[in-house]
Amino acid sequence: VPLDPGPIDLFLADVKTRVDRHLTRFFEQKREHAQSLSDPSRELVEAVFDFTMRGGKRTRPAILIAGHLAIDPSADLEPLLDACAGLELLQSYLLIHDDWMDQDDERRGGTTLHRLFADRLRDPHLGACIAVLAGDLGNAFAIELVARSATISKHSAAALEAFWTMQRDVVYGQALDLIAYRDVALIQRLKTGSYSVKGPLLVGAVLAGASAQQRAGLERYAEPAGLAFQVRDDILGVFGAPEKTGKPAGNDLRAGKRTLLIEEAESRLNEREREPLTAVLGKTDASESAVRAAMDLLDRSGTRAAVETRIEELDRQAQAALQAGGLSELGRTRLEQLARMFAYRDR
Amino acid sequence: VPLDPGPIDLFLADVKTRVDRHLTRFFEQKREHAQSLSDPSRELVEAVFDFTMRGGKRTRPAILIAGHLAIDPSADLEPLLDACAGLELLQSYLLIHDDWMDQDDERRGGTTLHRLFADRLRDPHLGACIAVLAGDLGNAFAIELVARSATISKHSAAALEAFWTMQRDVVYGQALDLIAYRDVALIQRLKTGSYSVKGPLLVGAVLAGASAQQRAGLERYAEPAGLAFQVRDDILGVFGAPEKTGKPAGNDLRAGKRTLLIEEAESRLNEREREPLTAVLGKTDASESAVRAAMDLLDRSGTRAAVETRIEELDRQAQAALQAGGLSELGRTRLEQLARMFAYRDR
Numbered sequence: 001v002p003l004d005p006g007p008i009d010l011f012l013a014d015v016k017t018r019v020d021r022h023l024t025r026f027f028e029q030k031r032e033h034a035q036s037l038s039d040p041s042r043e044l045v046e047a048v049f050d051f052t053m054r055g056g057k058r059t060r061p062a063i064l065i066a067g068h069l070a071i072d073p074s075a076d077l078e079p080l081l082d083a084c085a086g087l088e089l090l091q092s093y094l095l096i097h098d099d100w101m102d103q104d105d106e107r108r109g110g111t112t113l114h115r116l117f118a119d120r121l122r123d124p125h126l127g128a129c130i131a132v133l134a135g136d137l138g139n140a141f142a143i144e145l146v147a148r149s150a151t152i153s154k155h156s157a158a159a160l161e162a163f164w165t166m167q168r169d170v171v172y173g174q175a176l177d178l179i180a181y182r183d184v185a186l187i188q189r190l191k192t193g194s195y196s197v198k199g200p201l202l203v204g205a206v207l208a209g210a211s212a213q214q215r216a217g218l219e220r221y222a223e224p225a226g227l228a229f230q231v232r233d234d235i236l237g238v239f240g241a242p243e244k245t246g247k248p249a250g251n252d253l254r255a256g257k258r259t260l261l262i263e264e265a266e267s268r269l270n271e272r273e274r275e276p277l278t279a280v281l282g283k284t285d286a287s288e289s290a291v292r293a294a295m296d297l298l299d300r301s302g303t304r305a306a307v308e309t310r311i312e313e314l315d316r317q318a319q320a321a322l323q324a325g326g327l328s329e330l331g332r333t334r335l336e337q338l339a340r341m342f343a344y345r346d347r
Numbered sequence: 348v349p350l351d352p353g354p355i356d357l358f359l360a361d362v363k364t365r366v367d368r369h370l371t372r373f374f375e376q377k378r379e380h381a382q383s384l385s386d387p388s389r390e391l392v393e394a395v396f397d398f399t400m401r402g403g404k405r406t407r408p409a410i411l412i413a414g415h416l417a418i419d420p421s422a423d424l425e426p427l428l429d430a431c432a433g434l435e436l437l438q439s440y441l442l443i444h445d446d447w448m449d450q451d452d453e454r455r456g457g458t459t460l461h462r463l464f465a466d467r468l469r470d471p472h473l474g475a476c477i478a479v480l481a482g483d484l485g486n487a488f489a490i491e492l493v494a495r496s497a498t499i500s501k502h503s504a505a506a507l508e509a510f511w512t513m514q515r516d517v518v519y520g521q522a523l524d525l526i527a528y529r530d531v532a533l534i535q536r537l538k539t540g541s542y543s544v545k546g547p548l549l550v551g552a553v554l555a556g557a558s559a560q561q562r563a564g565l566e567r568y569a570e571p572a573g574l575a576f577q578v579r580d581d582i583l584g585v586f587g588a589p590e591k592t593g594k595p596a597g598n599d600l601r602a603g604k605r606t607l608l609i610e611e612a613e614s615r616l617n618e619r620e621r622e623p624l625t626a627v628l629g630k631t632d633a634s635e636s637a638v639r640a641a642m643d644l645l646d647r648s649g650t651r652a653a654v655e656t657r658i659e660e661l662d663r664q665a666q667a668a669l670q671a672g673g674l675s676e677l678g679r680t681r682l683e684q685l686a687r688m689f690a691y692r693d694r
Contacts, residue, residue, distance in 0.1 A: 147507040157498035
């Protein structure tokens with residue numbers, strides 16, 4: 001008997017409440033252990049905790065749980081919370097390192113950890129080192145949590161494999177991103193695709209004992225859903241409302257990020273026509289009005305609309321993939337709702 | 348029937364051959380996979396491989412195997428090779444990150460990775476980022492390998508716990524080391540102690556199904572054996588023969604490392620007497636003759652001899668711990684030999 005799944009907002013709110021409570025309990029133990037070592041050890045743990053609790057919609061745990069319900073709709077969710085918390089700590093590790101690599105000052109409405117420690121220790125290099133170690137600690141905690149969920153299940157090898165695959169692919173993706181590698185689609189698949197949708201989904205599904213056929217179906221869903229998530233990010237990075245994204249308008253233009261929007265503009269416009277865009281791309285000091293002109297160009301030239309059409313296509317592909325593959329109705333409904341949310345969110 | 352264990356050198360050579368062959372095979376697969384992504388991905392894998400194969404005596408795998416044999420002296424060693432290779436990759440990850448943190452130029456007779464990538468990419472920050480990612484990749488590989496050994500055993504939860512405990516403790520230790528925290532013994536326990544002896548030993552022992560009593564016995568051995576290893580490092584860092592340690596004579600003095608040698612000198616000598624030592628400590632440009640004078644002081648004052656006595660005590664404690672605890676004769680012999688080697692090695 002399929003349960004009435006109810007609206008996605010309630011589901012997400014429920015996941016967030018559970019995961020945040022679980023993270024808080026986990027960190028209480030870690031704080032106590034670290035305090036038994038030294039004050040600076042406790043401060044390191046607190047930095048990872050504060051960063052993790054600062055924000056985050058806990059969408060990865062929601063995908064993990066939806067993937068699990070797609071295989072076993074009546075599963076007890078309690079044993080999954082370790083893995084859910086682990087995903088959030090993997091995310092903290094990656095963001096803390098990325099922020100240092102990109103030399104960003106702000107994240108989730110607060111100071112990035114390498115800046116925070118640089119100020120506290122009055123030494124930028126030392127600050128960077130301690131931030132990298134805070135990230136590494138988050139990663140070690142992530143492994144602890146995922147290992148715990150995995151080893152109480154009957155499917156520990158497959159669950160751990162889904163985890164380390166994600167962890168490895170995101171490293172490959174980040175390295176290519178940093179050197180501005182030409183194949184943007186590959187970077188997106190490795191970096192965002194792997195750990196935004198596919199990895200969490202597979203961890204959840206294999207913990208429920210997904211068959212090869214079920215996994216294949218979920219992977220066919222994860223690829224377009226993850227890509228839609230990323231392409232929406234590309235649009236929000238330029239056109240998003242600053243009060244919702246937490247970043248200034250046109251942020252990705254000034255940062256010079258190679259996104260699908262830029263690739264699309266280059267394929268539609270010749271060099272002369274692209275002039276207003278080229279004038280701001282990668283120019284951190286570009287004026288407000290120059291950024292506005294580049295945004296107008298992306299609109300007028302149909303670039304933005306073409307990218308929106310691409311998102312619609314991706315969403316359709318994701319939805320279609322769910323119809324095959326022997327998934328539960330409850331899980332399918334949740335995954336449909338999540339894909340739609342990824343594709344059409346405004347933050 | 349206990350086998351004749353034979354000399355430790357043959358055992359170490361055998362472990363090194365097996366582990367190096369295993370690492371080579373593992374990296375062949377990884378190189379092929381990375382090449383299917385992109386050239387820079389393959390280059391990243393090759394950097395981790397070259398760094399890992401550059402040197403390393405594979406003592407951690409030897410301890411893992413000895414710990415396993417202490418519980419099950421007739422065990423097949425083949426299923427342990429994944430975990431052994433994983434320990435070496437954990438080590439690569441830690442050294443690559445440490446080298447960047449310490450801003451060292453050389454490691455294992457070659458250029459450190461952050462310098463290598465900085466030269467190749469003509470950008471020091473980018474070089475540091477790619478090196479940190481190379482370390483992260485080594486860590487992801489380590490988790491893959493340890494997870495594989497763990498999940499084919501009947502003791503996956505305990506084996507993974509031994510692994511992440513080590514990975515976590517070394518991060519706490521490194522953070523305290525960087526801020527020059529006053530409690531040197533705590534740093535040594537967390538940083539070197541955890542992953543030089545105790546962690547590898549416990550991973551090996553729990554994979555063989557060690558009982559709580561056996562684990563307790565091994566931990567009582569690991570603490571002094573690991574500390575002896577570290578204290579010998581402290582002595583070699585000052586008095587070691589450069590052609591054997593790969594580091595210039597008096598290296599740790601110029602680097603200003605807070606070691607047991609320095610702590611002992613401070614407890615034996617007053618401020619005026621310590622003058623030749625203070626003159627070079629942390630002074631990267633200290634002259635050859637000034638360093639020589641500081642070394643003489645450590646000798647003349649009995650500091651070096653007192654630290655040697657401390658090593659003898661630690662070795663005795665380690666050997667005594669092995670007598671209790673229900674360990675096999677073969678494993679006990681190997682662990683005795685290894686502890687002696689750690690305490691009295693010259694490189």
